[in-house]
Amino acid sequence: DILVIMGDLNAKVGSENEGLEQVMGVHGVGEINENGEFFSTFCAExxxxxxxxxxxxxxxxxxxxxxxxxxxxxxIDHLAISRSFRRSLLDVRNKRGADVGSDHHLVLATLRLKVVASGKKFNRRDRRYDIGKLRMEQGQEQFRLELRNRFEALQDLQPEDNVERDWVRVTSLLKDTCETVLGFRNPQKKDWLSEDTWRDVQSRKEAKERVNASRTRSQRLNAQAQYNERHRQVKRGARRDKRRWVDEQAQKAEQAAAVGDMKTLYDITRQLSRKGFNRSQPVKSKTGELLTSAEQQLRRWEEHFKEVFSPDHGGEDIEELFASAGRLLPDLDIAISDAPPSEAEMRKAVQELKNGKAPGVDNIPPEVLKVDIDTTVRLLLPVLQRVWNEEVIPEEWKKGLIIKIPKKGDRTCCDNGRGITLLTMASKVLAKIILGRVKDRIEGLL
Incomplete structure (x- = not known):
């Protein structure tokens, strides 16, 4: 493995490398100090x-x-690399032009590594579509038009010979439409700095360049004084903008609470409080050993959820539950319709999907299905009817993404993590249709 250590070490190592030829070169600055001796000894060891x-x-x-x-x-800022990778290090130098508002310069290292390709394909599931565009009328209209055009083109193709290929064709159409119209969500943070503050940042950068270009000590002192003043202006502007942004978020939270929009209220509260948790936090094995590698943690979570979802985990026996229900309701006709899903049932099920829910392995969010329900029904209904008639479920419908949500207590203990499973939206639509039939029948008997 390659080991790289870098940072502000407050260590001057100088240019004398006698006895330390394997640790350093002769192009250091100044004379070695006590921290430099400690650092060079550490690197040698x-x-x-x-x-x-x-x-x-x-x-x-x-x-x-x-x-x-x-x-x-x-x-006094250094970068140290494993000696076996010394030839991979091509250059190390500062970049004085990088304006970071600090008395330290940015240190840049150039590495050249030969990395063996893992062969792992990029998972599009890891990237979320920019659903925010569907909140605007223009985005909705553009999505409807693209979806209808692609659906009409699909009508000219020959039908597939099995359910799996039918489902792949449908999901490909929906994903291609999402990528074309919506694109992927940008993970960058929102920019709350005002234009005035950004102009101050640019002015500070120019002052930094004048400091670096100073030829005499008097020029440098004058330029440094100007830079310090620009830096204070940037900090004052940033504090002012942050207060304004927090006030705006608080007003939005009050408006969300007034109309019962708990999701927006929670999102804003979490953003302002900066509460979060480390998703890669180590977990303990059954014996209490701390597992730090990602592979070990994944195996432990797999073991934990297999135990939780096991029929022997302490839950009721499903067959016994149904049998007892039959004994309690012996004379009631509770037969449920076994006809294929109808257009009306599917339309109602799609409308009942909740916005803001994370998608399953198909990466198709509910908002995409609800933009143009007419086209969605024409696209998905034949697949659902074929699943119903042939009693064959696509492979993606059988898979779920288990997301661990931490509860109170020791987060290194798997028992303090609650798992939720993300399913495909199409399988949720079918489940809602079945649930609707059961509810209608039961309510008619009660």
Whole structure:
């Protein structure tokens, strides 16, 4: 494995490498200090090479820290790499032009690695469609038009000879429409900085460039003073914008609470409180051993949920439950219609799907099916009727994505994690149709 250590170590290692030829080069800055001795010893013990001392550069491209008065510059930020990967390190230098509002310069390293392809295909399920576009009338109209055009083209093709291929054809049409019209959601955070603050940021960047271009000490002190003033302006503007944004979010939360929109209220509250949890947090095995690798954790969660969903986990015997129900209702005719799903039943089931629910393995969210219900019914109803008549279910309908939700208590214990299963929307539609028939029959008898 390759090991890379980098950061502000407050260690000056200098340029004298006698006795440390395997650890550092001769292109360091200044003289070694106590932290530098500790760092070089650490690297020698762990077969590491200090990258910033290997490559010849101008001193201004090697120093990583400037004192507040601008008089002192040192190389105290370092990057160390495994000695066996020394040839993979092509360059290490600072980038003074990167304006990060700090007295440290950005340190950039160039690595060249030969990585063996794993052969694992990119999973489109990991990327969510930008459903927000469907909240606008223009986005809805564009989606309807694209969906209808693709559906009309599908009508000209020969029908498939089995349910599985029928389902694949339908999902491909829906996914292609989503990618064309919606695209994928951008995971970047919302930008709450105002235009005035961004102009101050640009002004600070220009001041930083003047500091780096200073030729004399007096020029540098003057440029540094201007940079410090620009930096204070940026911080004041950012605080002002953050307060304004928080006030706006609070107003939106009040409006959501007034109309009973609990989802929006919860999302805003979580965003403002910054509450979250580490999804890759270690878990314990049955024996109490802490599992840190992703593969070990996955196997442990698999073991846990198999036990939870096992028939022997303490739940009631399903056959005995049905038998007892039959004994309690011996004389009632509770026969349910076994006719294939109708257009009206499917239309009602699609309308009952809740927005904002995460999709299953098919990555088709409920909003996509509800944009144009007429076309959705014409597209999906033949598949549902074929499933019903042939009593064959597509493979994706048999799969569910188990998402672990932490409960109170020790999160390293699997028993403190609650699992929810994400199913395909089409299988939910069929389940709602069956449930509707059962409810109608039972309510008619009560």
């Amino acid at each position: 762990h077969d590491l090479v200090i990258g910033g001392t290997i490559f010849p550069h101008k001193e201004c491209h090697k120093t990583t820290w400037v004192s507040p008065d601008g008089r002192t510059q040192n190389q």
